[in-house]
Amino acid sequence: xxxxxxxxxxxxxxxxxxxxxxxxxxxxxxxxxxxxxxxxxxxxxxxxxxxxxxxxxxxxxxxxxxxxxxxxxxxxxxxxxxxxxxxxxxxxxxxxxxxxxxxxxxxxxxxxxxxxxxxxxxxxxxxxxxxxxxxxxxxxxxxxxxxxxxxxxxxxxxxxxxxxxxxxxxxxxxxxxxxxxxxxxxxxxxxxxxxxxxxxxxxxxxxxxxxxxxxxxxxxxxxxxxxxxxxxxxxxxxxxxxxxxxxxxxxxxxxxxxxxxxxxxxxxxxxxxxxxxxxxxxxxxxxxxxxxxxxxxxxxxxxxxxxxxxxxxxxxxxxxxxxxxxxxxxxxxxxxxxxx
Amino acid sequence: xxxxxxxxxxxxxxxxxxxxxxxxxxxxxxxxxxxxxxxxxxxxxxxxxxxxxxxxxxxxxxxxxxxxxxxxxxxxxxxxxxxxxxxxxxxxxxxxxxxxxxxxxxxxxxxxxxxxxxxxxxxxxxxxxxxxxxxxxxxxxxxxxxxxxxxxxxxxxxxxxxxxxxxxxxxxxxxxxxxxxxxxxxxxxxxxxxxxxxxxxxxxxxxxxxxxxxxxxxxxxxxxxxxxxxxxxxxxxxxxxxxxxxxxxxxxxxxxxxxxxxxxxxxxxxxxxxxxxxxxxxxxxxxxxxxxxxxxxxxxxxxxxxxxxxxxxxxxxxxxxxxxxxxxxxxxxxxxxxxx
Numbered sequence: 317x318x319x320x321x322x323x324x325x326x327x328x329x330x331x332x333x334x335x336x337x338x339x340x341x342x343x344x345x346x347x348x349x350x351x352x353x354x355x356x357x358x359x360x361x362x363x364x365x366x367x368x369x370x371x372x373x374x375x376x377x378x379x380x381x382x383x384x385x386x387x388x389x390x391x392x393x394x395x396x397x398x399x400x401x402x403x404x405x406x407x408x409x410x411x412x413x414x415x416x417x418x419x420x421x422x423x424x425x426x427x428x429x430x431x432x433x434x435x436x437x438x439x440x441x442x443x444x445x446x447x448x449x450x451x452x453x454x455x456x457x458x459x460x461x462x463x464x465x466x467x468x469x470x471x472x473x474x475x476x477x478x479x480x481x482x483x484x485x486x487x488x489x490x491x492x493x494x495x496x497x498x499x500x501x502x503x504x505x506x507x508x509x510x511x512x513x514x515x516x517x518x519x520x521x522x523x524x525x526x527x528x529x530x531x532x533x534x535x536x537x538x539x540x541x542x543x544x545x546x547x548x549x550x551x552x553x554x555x556x557x558x559x560x561x562x563x564x565x566x567x568x569x570x571x572x573x574x575x576x577x578x579x580x581x582x583x584x585x586x587x588x589x590x591x592x593x594x595x596x597x598x599x600x601x602x603x604x605x606x607x608x609x610x611x612x613x614x615x616x617x618x619x620x621x622x623x624x625x626x627x628x629x630x631x632x633x634x635x636x637x638x639x640x641x642x643x644x645x646x647x648x649x650x651x652x653x654x655x656x
Numbered sequence: 657x658x659x660x661x662x663x664x665x666x667x668x669x670x671x672x673x674x675x676x677x678x679x680x681x682x683x684x685x686x687x688x689x690x691x692x693x694x695x696x697x698x699x700x701x702x703x704x705x706x707x708x709x710x711x712x713x714x715x716x717x718x719x720x721x722x723x724x725x726x727x728x729x730x731x732x733x734x735x736x737x738x739x740x741x742x743x744x745x746x747x748x749x750x751x752x753x754x755x756x757x758x759x760x761x762x763x764x765x766x767x768x769x770x771x772x773x774x775x776x777x778x779x780x781x782x783x784x785x786x787x788x789x790x791x792x793x794x795x796x797x798x799x800x801x802x803x804x805x806x807x808x809x810x811x812x813x814x815x816x817x818x819x820x821x822x823x824x825x826x827x828x829x830x831x832x833x834x835x836x837x838x839x840x841x842x843x844x845x846x847x848x849x850x851x852x853x854x855x856x857x858x859x860x861x862x863x864x865x866x867x868x869x870x871x872x873x874x875x876x877x878x879x880x881x882x883x884x885x886x887x888x889x890x891x892x893x894x895x896x897x898x899x900x901x902x903x904x905x906x907x908x909x910x911x912x913x914x915x916x917x918x919x920x921x922x923x924x925x926x927x928x929x930x931x932x933x934x935x936x937x938x939x940x941x942x943x944x945x946x947x948x949x950x951x952x953x954x955x956x957x958x959x960x961x962x963x964x965x966x967x968x969x970x971x972x973x974x975x976x977x978x979x980x981x982x983x984x985x986x987x988x989x990x991x992x993x994x995x996x
C-alpha cells in the first residue's frame with residue numbers, strides 16, 4: 317500500500333512504495349536486477365495476460381481487450397506508486413499536522429503504463445510519425461480520464477528511456493500518474509511565471525522562446541511548437557518543446573496541435589538517437605494542475621515538455637543545492653543537434 | 657571560464673563549465689571516460705606536482721607545500737566550477753534583467769578539493785576516527801577561509817563517493833564550493849523553517865529529531881548529534897545527521913562538536929560500507945548563508961548533514977515533479993542500519 321509523506325524542509329512529497337523491493341539486503345551492491353529478456357517481456361504482443369487488465373488500447377474495431385493486435389496499450393502499473401483501490405475515496409486519506417513535522421497519508425491516485433508500440437526494440441525516436449501521433453493522442457486521452465477523479469490534483473506524463481534513466485523494462489513505454497498532491501516543482505513554476513507576468517505583462521516561456529531565437533538556440537519549429545536548448549540548460553543537450561501560443565494545459569490541445577507535438581517529439585528523439593548514439597533520457601510534461609480551471613489562467617504558466625538526456629551524473633552539489641554543473645555549452649549543443 | 661545562468665522558471669542556478677568536455681561528440685554513448693588508474697592518480701602521495709598548488713594541508717611542522725608527508729591536502733579543482741581569477745572582483749560580474757528571462761554572469765568563487773587521506777583505496781568509512789577528525793576540521797577551516805571573500809554568499813561542502821555518485825577520481829576526496837549566489841534549495845529550507853518557527857515557536861529540525869525518536873528511526877547518537885532516517889526519506893537508506901542543540905551555521909562548531917560530528921560521519925559511512933557493500937553515495941552539509949550573521953538567527957534554520965546513497969535511480973517523475981518514489985520503508989532501513 318503506497319504511502320505519501322511530505323519533507324517539511326523542502327515541501328517535496330515522497331511516495332514510499334515498497335512492493336518492488338522489500339528486503340534491505342536487496343539493496344546491497346552485490347545484487348544486480350536484470351530486466352526480463354525479450355522472450356519474457358510482459359509488454360510484448362501475445363503476453364497481454366502478464367500485465368494487469370488493460371484500461372485502454374488503440375486497435376482495430378472489434379478487438380477484444382487483453383488480446384493481441386493493438387498499436388498502443390495502457391495498463392495499470394504492476395507496482396503502482398499511486399493506487400485507487402487502497403482506500404475508500406473520502407477526503408481524510410491525507411493528514412497534515414500543522415503543529416508538527418508529519419504530513420502523510422495514502423498515495424491515492426493512478427499510475428498507468430502506456431506501451432508505445434508492439435515493437436520491443438524500437439525506441440520512440442525510431443517509430444514512424446503515425447505511431448508517435450497515436451502515443452501523444454493516448455497521453456491526452458488518459459490525462460482526461462485521470463483528471464476526472466475528484467481527488468486527483470495533478471496529472472503527470474513522463475517517459476523514461478534506458479536503464480540509466482529508470483526504465484526497468486526495455487520495451488518502450490511511457491507512464492502517467494494521477495496524484496492527490498501538487499508537486500513542489502509545478503507550484504514553483506506557476507508562482508514564478510505569474511510574478512513575471514505581473515511585472516512584465518508577458519509570458520515568461522514566450523520570452524524564453526524569443527531569447528532562444530536571439531541566441532541561436534532553436535533546433536526545430538513547426539506551426540505550433542518551438543524546440544530549443546534553454547539558455548540555462550542544466551545538463552548537456554537538455555531540450556524543451558514549448559507552444560508558440562499561450563496554453564496553460566496540455567489536455568486542451570486540438571488534434572492538429574497534438575499532431576504537431578508528435579512531430580516535434582519524434583524529431584527530438586530521432587536527433588538524440590542518431591547524434592548521441594541512443595542515449596538514455598527522461599522527458600516529462602509540465603502542465604497546470606487539474607484543480608485550476610482550463611483557459612482561465614492567462615497570466616503566467618504555459619504547459620511545455622522538457623527532455624533530460626541522462627549522459628551526465630548528478631552529484632553532491634546538484635543534490636545538495638540544486639545548482640547543476642553543465643559541461644556542455646547550450647549554444648554548441650543546439651548547433652550540433654540542428655545539423656542534419 | 658565558467659558561467660552562471662539562472663533558470664527563471666525554477667529559480668535554480670546552473671554553472672556552464674565546459675573545460676572538462678568541449679566537443680559535442682564526446683557525449684556520444686560510444687565513448688566511456690575512465691578514471692586514471694592508481695599508478696597515475698594525481699591525489700596520491702608523491703604526485704603533488706600533478707594538481708594545482710595546494711592551498712592548505714595537514715602535515716608535520718616544517719613540511720614544505722606540495723611535498724609528500726601530508727595527512728589531508730587541499731587544492732583548487734583543476735576544472736573549477738567557480739573561480740576567483742576570472743574577473744576583477746567588482747560587483748558587476750552578475751547581470752539580472754528584470755524585464756527578461758536572462759540572469760547570467762561569471763561563476764566567480766572558489767572550488768577546492770579536499771583529499772581525505774593518502775590512502776588511494778580506502779573510503780572515508782574505512783579510515784580511523786582520528787583521520788576523519790582531520791577531514792572535518794579541514795572542512796571547517798576551509799569554510800572559514802572561503803567565507804571571508806565578500807563576493808561569496810554561500811559555502812557548500814560535499815563528498816561524492818563512487819563513480820555513480822559523480823566521483824571522477826577514485827581516490828577519496830571531498831569538495832568545497834564558495835559561490836556568489838544563494839542556492840534555491842537553501843533559500844527554501846530557510847523560509848520553511850522560519851515559517852514553522854513562527855507558527856510553533858519550535859525548530860523544525862529539532863521536532864524532526866523528536867519525530868525520529870518516536871518512530872524508531874534513530875540509528876545512532878552521541879552528545880552532540882543524532883543520526884536517523886528521515887520519515888520522508890526520498891531514497892533507500894537516506895540518512896541525516898542533525899545537531900541536538902540549535903546552531904544555524906556549521907562554521908560555528910567547537911572542536912568538541914567537530915569531533916562528535918567526525919564520529920557520527922565515521923559510523924554512518926562504516927555502516928553503509930559494511931551493510932550495503934560499499935555503495936556509492938553523496939553527502940552534503942546545509943548551513944546558513946555566510947551573508948547572514950552567525951548566532952543571530954535563532955528562529956528557524958539548523959545546519960545539518962544529509963547523505964544520499966546512490967543505489968536507486970532518479971527517473972522522469974523525480975526530475976519532472978520532485979516527487980520521489982522510495983522503495984524502502986525508512987523504518988526498516990533504520991532497523992537494518994542499527995543492527996551491528
